[in-house]
Amino acid sequence: MEKLIGQTSVPIQGYAMYEIEKIFNRIIQRVNINLRDLAFDVSPFVRDHINLEKMSEFYAFYGITTDIPLNLKFIHSGLAGSYFLGNCRISNSLLYKSDIRGDELKRKGDTFQYKHFSIDLAKDELIDIETSALIKTLVHNYSHDPETPERFFIKDTLALDYSNIHGAPSDGCFLGSFATIDLTTMSDCVIGQYSYIQAGEINHLNVEPGTIWVNSPGQFNFLYQYPIERLKQYIHCSPEKGPTGLLIDFIEARKDAFNTIFDAVNLEDTIKVPENASLDRYAVVLPSTTISENVLVAQRAYLENSYLGRGANAQEHCFIINSRLEGGNVTAHGAKIIEADLDEAVFVGFNSFLFGKPAHRLTIGKGCVIMPHTIIDSEEALSIPQDTLVWGLVTNQQELQENSISLENLKKIETHTNQGNMFFEGSGSTFVQAFKDRIQHILEVNGAFFHEHNV
């Protein structure tokens, strides 16, 4: 169990506010300098949207465990409401209600395998955030860049609400709301809102909102782009209003539940949790929820009236409401599952929004893979057959047909295919195997097979 120490909250006045504004302006300038080739100005997206006064309203937290190195350095920075774990250094930055989770960082003596290179680590890996502003952002995993195996850097970067920087060193970038950059080193890039990028390394790209891109060069390449006008009802970023849309409304409607658990020092147990399950102290669990053995519920997860079967996990910022997950399920960072029934071993990717309705629930069969950043906003009862890959925007049966493929058929693809707005080139079987391997890895590290491995 993690113990926490807090940064004292003090009102920002006079000189302190002057310094914070100075840091903020410097961050904007540095990001803009990096993005000058793309002619992208971040100012309109942040100037009126980020309220610097709030930087004094919340404590910051640092988690202490017996098995993760204890090291937090913060210099000339604001950390309001943010949570840190492990080896972290923050300088000249503003972090607001962000999670900097160093629990998966590499350790001194580890060997990091990158293609045919076996890279020995001379020291513990560090999350190094410099001249960056992260708003409600999750930073997790470890640097997958073989050139910086001991330093997971985030430099001259600005990330907006509910974005994920997952194993992705970043230099000179802007991430819109709900954007995810996963296992990818990026420099001088704009990642539009609700885009998901996993591409190894990217430079000087301006990625449109709602772009889902999974590229493993030489193996496979998957691309889907949301119809931009339809995406706006779910998430839209405008200079006038900041991030708006159903996703923001959905989270805002439930934020009081989090304020309650973050404000209280001692919380009463609201639910019985098996000994070999893990429920984070900063997760919201509302009646009537059942947590089975080997379940992991991370901080800032929200569970309400749901069943989590054996080995299921609910990662940071995910919401599971009025739903049933039979077991061995992965609900990745920021995923939302409402009024849905998921059979065993269903993977729901980052920031997906599975929005079933009481009158017509969503049913997902065993072994399905819901791609990151998928929106299923059902207007009718939808039932997804087992072992199906689903992506993009689905509101009815016709769109489900267009935006899905059975894993069996996908495995047969050897060169390319395209379906609606989805483009795929490469080996389908390699793509499926890569997902399955990653899902298995996530379940293993989250303790889903705890009993089997320890008898």
Place this chain on the structure above:
Amino acid sequence: MKNFTVKKLLLPISEYATVSLGTTLFDAILALEQAQEKFYHGKYQHLAILVLDDEKKVVGRISQHRILKAIEAGEELSKDLSKLKMFNFSDAYIENIRETLRLDTKVFTQQALKKAAGKKVEEFMQKPTPDEYVAESSPLDIAVHKLVSGNHLSLLVKRDEEIIGVLRIADVFVAACHGMKALNIGEK
């Protein structure tokens, strides 16, 4: 023949079909028809339209090929596909999809024709490239080289910086034919 200059064969711009920026594809076709009705030099009709800006300078040209490309929706689909390159898709894959989409798209439907008719000329006109200009004083040899090497159907003829006319491939072709016939090659 060898003393011929471009000036000898050019068609003055006043005899050519011209439209202004902002004209629709349908109105451009009507302008071409009108120009063809008025045209009585030789047996080769006008096949292209010049686009003029507010200062009456030539800023583009529309050939029959350009008009058909505008009518074929595949052209728009191709524009969307070009972004696939940014996402590391191979040229072969992009070309494959482009062709598939083209073949799947119906051209002669009321909806497609109506949509095409409303397009503005600036959306599909060809902007002149530097190799499409020729001086009116240039020898015809230069013009032939430019037509052949650039695969052009006509050249824009300049006097100083002003475009004063068009040199059509058909007229150069006729001149070449006349030149050969004048040699009496077939006579013993």
